[in-house]
Amino acid sequence: MKVTLKLAGAFVHTVGFSHRELDVEPGTTVADILDAIAIDRSRPMIIARNGHGAAVDEVVQAGDRILVSPIFSGG
Amino acid sequence: MDGWTGQILRVDLTSRTHRVETFSQEFADTWIGGRGFAVKILYDELAPGIDPLGPENKLVVAVGPISGIPAPNTGKTIVAAKSPATGGYGDGNLGTRMTDQLRKAGYDALIVEGRAASPTMLAIDDDRVEFLPADEVWGKGTIETNEWIYATYGKGAGVLNIGPGGENMVHFAVVRSLEGRSGGRPGMGAVMGSKLLKAIVVTGSKPIPQAFPAKMKELGRDDLREVHRIDKEAGWSLQGTTGVLPWCNEVAALPVHNFRGTHHPDAWMVDGERVHAARVATYGCPNCTMRCGIAVLDDEGREAEVDYENIGLLGPNLDLYNLAEVGALNYLCDDYGLDTISAGGVLGFYADAIEQGAAPGEPLFGDIAAFKKLLGQIAHREGEIGNLLANGTLPAARAFGHGSEAYAMQVKGLEISAYNCKFIPGMALAFGVSPIGAHHKESWIITYEVNQTPRESYGRDKAQKIVDLQRIRGGLFESIITCRFPWVEVGWGVEHYPVYFNTITGKDWKLEDFWPISDRIYALIKLFWLREFPQTDRTADYVPDAWFDPSFADTEGPIAGRILEREKYDSLLQHYYDIRGYDTRGVPTRATLERLGLAAEAAAAEAYATLS
Numbered sequence: 001m002k003v004t005l006k007l008a009g010a011f012v013h014t015v016g017f018s019h020r021e022l023d024v025e026p027g028t029t030v031a032d033i034l035d036a037i038a039i040d041r042s043r044p045m046i047i048a049r050n051g052h053g054a055a056v057d058e059v060v061q062a063g064d065r066i067l068v069s070p071i072f073s074g075g
Numbered sequence: 076m077d078g079w080t081g082q083i084l085r086v087d088l089t090s091r092t093h094r095v096e097t098f099s100q101e102f103a104d105t106w107i108g109g110r111g112f113a114v115k116i117l118y119d120e121l122a123p124g125i126d127p128l129g130p131e132n133k134l135v136v137a138v139g140p141i142s143g144i145p146a147p148n149t150g151k152t153i154v155a156a157k158s159p160a161t162g163g164y165g166d167g168n169l170g171t172r173m174t175d176q177l178r179k180a181g182y183d184a185l186i187v188e189g190r191a192a193s194p195t196m197l198a199i200d201d202d203r204v205e206f207l208p209a210d211e212v213w214g215k216g217t218i219e220t221n222e223w224i225y226a227t228y229g230k231g232a233g234v235l236n237i238g239p240g241g242e243n244m245v246h247f248a249v250v251r252s253l254e255g256r257s258g259g260r261p262g263m264g265a266v267m268g269s270k271l272l273k274a275i276v277v278t279g280s281k282p283i284p285q286a287f288p289a290k291m292k293e294l295g296r297d298d299l300r301e302v303h304r305i306d307k308e309a310g311w312s313l314q315g316t317t318g319v320l321p322w323c324n325e326v327a328a329l330p331v332h333n334f335r336g337t338h339h340p341d342a343w344m345v346d347g348e349r350v351h352a353a354r355v356a357t358y359g360c361p362n363c364t365m366r367c368g369i370a371v372l373d374d375e376g377r378e379a380e381v382d383y384e385n386i387g388l389l390g391p392n393l394d395l396y397n398l399a400e401v402g403a404l405n406y407l408c409d410d411y412g413l414d415t416i417s418a419g420g421v422l423g424f425y426a427d428a429i430e431q432g433a434a435p436g437e438p439l440f441g442d443i444a445a446f447k448k449l450l451g452q453i454a455h456r457e458g459e460i461g462n463l464l465a466n467g468t469l470p471a472a473r474a475f476g477h478g479s480e481a482y483a484m485q486v487k488g489l490e491i492s493a494y495n496c497k498f499i500p501g502m503a504l505a506f507g508v509s510p511i512g513a514h515h516k517e518s519w520i521i522t523y524e525v526n527q528t529p530r531e532s533y534g535r536d537k538a539q540k541i542v543d544l545q546r547i548r549g550g551l552f553e554s555i556i557t558c559r560f561p562w563v564e565v566g567w568g569v570e571h572y573p574v575y576f577n578t579i580t581g582k583d584w585k586l587e588d589f590w591p592i593s594d595r596i597y598a599l600i601k602l603f604w605l606r607e608f609p610q611t612d613r614t615a616d617y618v619p620d621a622w623f624d625p626s627f628a629d630t631e632g633p634i635a636g637r638i639l640e641r642e643k644y645d646s647l648l649q650h651y652y653d654i655r656g657y658d659t660r661g662v663p664t665r666a667t668l669e670r671l672g673l674a675a676e677a678a679a680a681e682a683y684a685t686l687s
Contacts, residue, residue, distance in 0.1 A: 006325065009318030010310030012348050018321075043309065044566055046526045048325045051338075051633020053526035065325075070311065071522055072319040072564065 001026060001062035003033075008069035011039060030066060031056045044071040077286035078140040078580030079103045083116075084182045086197060086204060088270050089130060089189030093204040098183075105672065107554035107589075108139030111596050112184050113155035113166055118599055118676070120186075123606045123683065127159040127262070128244050128269035130190035136173065136235065136275070137184040139556035141575045143175030143283060143362070146295035147302045147567060148558035149575075150174050150361030154235070157607075158261035159269075160246040160417070160467050161488040161512045164603040168556060169250060169258025170360020176233030179279025191271040196224070199277045209273035214239060216410035217251040224276055233277040238412030240454045241268035245465040247417035247490070251409070255358045255368050255380045260414045261489055261511050286581030294578060298571065303364035305565045312357070314347030315367040316383040321346050323387070323494065326525050327634045328502075330392040330495045332440060333423035334484045334621065337495045338632055341396040345386050349398055365560050373402035374443070381405050384515075387493025388419025393426065394441040404446060411454035416514075417467060420490030421453070422446055424468040424483050425460070433477035436460070481620035482627075486513035494521055497622045498530065498634040501537035504647050507616040508541065508661075510549065510600040516559070518544040533643040538650035550593020595671040597655070598663045602673075602680055605662055609684040612660045616648055658687035 005020050012018045015037050022033065030049070034041050034056070047054045048067040060066060081103075086093045106115045113135040125131040135155045142149055151168045158165025177185065180201050187197070191206070194213035198205040212220045217238040224234050233252075240248035241264030248264030249257040267273075285291055306312050320342060323329040327337035343349070350369055358380060359366030370378040379402030389408070390401040404422075408415045426439035439445050452461030463471050468490055472483035484491045489512025496503035505518040518541045524530065528537060547569055552559050555576055561567035573586050605611060618639070621627045628638040652659065656667030665686045668677035680686055 006321060008321035009314050009347055013310050013313050013351075018343075018348050046322060046522050048322065048525070051326055052530060053326070053528075067322060067325040069322040070309065070318065072316070072322070 003060050003062070003064045003066060005033060005037075006065065006067040008067060009072070010070050011068055014039060024060065027059060029057050029059050030054060033060070033066065034068065039068065045069065046071050076100055076103065077284050078576070079108070080178060080181050080183050080284060082182050083184045083186060084199065084204070085186045085188065087189045088187065088191040088195060088206070088272060091206045105592070106596070107592055108142070108183055109137050109153040109168070109556040110155070110166055110549070110553040111592065112137040113153055114164060114596060114599050114603065116184070116186060117155060117157065117164065118603050121157055125157065127157040127162065128265060130188075130270065132157050132266055132269070134187040134263065134266050134270070134272075135184060136177065136187070138174050138177055139554055140579050141555045141557060141572070143178045144285070144291060144295060144575070144579060145299065145362055146291070146575050147298050147561045147571075148360070148363045148365065149556070150363055151556045151558055152177070152258070153553065153556060154250045154259040154263045156263055156266040158511070159244065159265050160261040162607055163487060163512070164600045165259070165261030165263060165511050167249070167259035167261070167263060168553065169252055169256045170363065170558070171233060171235065171252035171256055172231060172361055173233030173235055173252060173275070173277055174361060175283070176277040176279045178283045179281050180277050181279065181281050185275070187270065187272065189270065194271050194273050196274040196276060197272060199275070201279055201281065213242065213273055217412045218254055218410050220274060221251070221254045224274055228276050228278060231278075234274060236274035237264040237267045238410055238454070240412040241265055242273070243454065243456045243465065244268050245413060245453060245456070246467045247414040247421070248412050249414045251412050253358070253360070255409070256360060257409065257414065260417060260514060264412050285579045287578050291575070291578045294574070299362070299364055302561050302565060302567055305567070306365050309565050311564050312365050312367065314351050315369050317350040317369065317381060317386060318347035319383050320386065327629060327632050328495050328499060328521065328525070330387055330423070330493050332394055333392060333427035333482060334491070334495050334497070335427070335482075335627065337497065337629055337634065339391055339396070342391055344396040345390045345398050345401055350381060350386075353398055360558065363558065365564065367560065371398060371402050373406050374399040375403060377406050379403065379406040380409065384493045385415040385419070388416055388423070392419050392423040392493070393446060395443060395446075397443070400443040403443065404450065407447060407450045411450065413450070413454060416492050417490040418450065418453070420484055421464050421468050421471070422449060424471065425449070425464055427482055428472070428475050428479045431477070431479065433475045433479040481624065484619055484621070486618055487615060489513050496618065497627060497629070497639060498637040499524060500533050500639055500644060500647055501528070501541065503618045503622060503639055503644065504538065504651060505541050507618050507648065508651055510597055517549040519548070519563075520544060531637070533640075533647040535650040535654075538647055538654055541651060542654050545597065546590050546593040550596055551589045554592065554596065591671060594655070595673060598668060598671050598673060599676065601657070601661070601663055602676055605680065605684050611662070613645070613648060616661050617644070662686065
């Protein structure tokens with residue numbers, strides 16, 4: 001199934017892209033996706049799934065839009 | 076007095092005199108420095124009801140015990156005064172060499188009183204104070220003014236200056252330094268301008284008093300390296316604050332079209348990745364390894380230092396998605412000495428008012444040439460509209476009428492920063508209860524709220540989190556003084572700061588020892604507001620009506636049809652008051668004031684208001 005992954009901030013430079021459509025198996029979690037693109041899950045991060053906050057262990061669904069960003073405090 | 080010089084320099088521009096005053100260890104322990112010193116001085120010395128732009132207002136420049144000591148991000152200075160934008164207490168911090176130079180000159184604070192007879196630059200070199208003519212640069216932008224000062228004093232001098240915005244007393248004029256740093260959103264630049272004070276330059280040669288200077292030198296050096304290492308590893312500085320834009324756009328928190336929209340498909344064109352790709356230079360404050368000032372070239376080839384707030388409000392909020400154009404508005408604000416957040420709020424509001432038929436004028440959204448021209452008119456108070464908008468969104472809305480106050484995106488007269496909270500209750504409340512009017516620096520709860528709580532909740536936990544953040548950010552960091560970025564952006568623990576404080580002062584304070592002082596500072600700021608507005612009630616802590624209006628809700632996207640609920644917001648506000656020990660008006664109770672060591676202030680407050 002297809003999901004859209006977006007990255008923000010420093011993660012763009014870590015993995016070399018900011019936007020990608022992924023083909024994942026049913027049952028895939030956000031954590032699985034992070035592992036697949038080699039983002040260290042111990043780094044402070046915020047995750048949004050379809051525009052709302054999400055946990056790293058959430059199972060993604062077909063058509064989901066996932067955004068992963070380093071944590072920020074604002075300007 | 077280890078940690079403090081123990082001296083305040085008081086300067087009277089009217090009589091061209093100065094004197095050095097001392098303060099006690101008890102005063103230092105009670106108020107720490109920075110914002111603490113500033114609010115205590117202004118509360119004690121300003122008569123209620125004074126004109127913020129009259130000679131009776133005072134400008135306080137204050138530093139704290141760890142200011143200027145080489146350690147992570149300690150280059151900040153506070154500028155404070157009664158605000159022309161809000162009529163209440165106003166302050167802001169900025170990175171500047173003033174921080175260490177003021178302390179080396181022998182002072183923890185500078186109080187500027189009166190009004191000069193002609194444009195003046197105040198030059199302080201240790202014990203020597205001069206009132207120099209500034210006619211040559213009056214009317215010039217902040218960039219040229221900075222260069223003019225550097226030509227005489229060198230780049231190591233501590234410099235604060237204003238541009239035409241401050242000279243013309245635009246209510247959201249800022250104080251500028253280092254050609255790229257700004258502070259004092261609620262019109263601290265206008266207060267300088269009202270005093271015909273174009274600039275302050277300070278040079279000092281004395282050692283900063285410290286209990287354990289050798290230990291602090293080693294600690295500061297090691298920690299600066301460590302913060303640099305962590306930042307390098309995390310990559311935060313690659314995009315700086317602009318890296319947050321995709322997240323705000325994704326979770327529907329971006330200000331678009333005067334906050335009517337929360338996200339936009341073209342937002343990626345001005346996001347951190349584009350800023351990183353376009354960067355031509357980076358700038359930082361003294362004692363900082365996290366250089367958050369990322370310069371891009373604007374549409375006229377000039378270096379413009381951008382950050383998230385500037386981009387959000389001068390970009391999507393105005394329907395502009397060209398980075399060079401956003402950079403141009405940013406450059407103009409900086410050179411005019413205008414606050415970029417408020418400028419974006421004011422321009423967006425005016426464009427919206429035109430669109431709604433409340434204000435005269437041609438359509439503005441997306442028109443970069445018109446916005447550039449308008450900024451110049453505001454900075455110089457040219458024409459009826461330029462002069463009106465120079466007072467900010469709230470006075471403009473009251474002049475326009477036709478219900479436009481509902482979408483004047485401000486709290487207490489200060490424009491809202493670049494977080495659209497039409498369905499983010501906790502962050503909305505953080506704007507509502509910020510002690511200077513809507514500003515994000517006091518309590519940036521938004522990522523916690525969206526990621527770790529039910530977004531639609533108005534629970535006490537959110538009010539508690541706001542208080543916790545205010546204690547750290549608005550109390551501890553603004554009084555000792557330091558930048559908040561190492562703490563959240565790269566996870567530099569807050570427990571480091573008492574260590575610096577203790578090493579410099581010789582004390583043995585724990586983190587929790589700072590919280591009553593933070594609360595005392597917030598309570599005295601509340602009393603300052605109460606004295607100015609004795610009839611105040613809880614509606615002063617409300618956010619604009621638009622955020623409660625279902626017709627303002629998104630029609631598509633993740634928060635379609637959702638909007639803040641007024642009754643629930645009010646209950647969240649009550650949680651905040653309960654935690655703080657404030658009454659239902661939002662005023663600290665007598666018991667709270669006495670608990671915080673403000674019994675004398677409580678007794679004095681009875682003269683102008685009733686305490687619960």
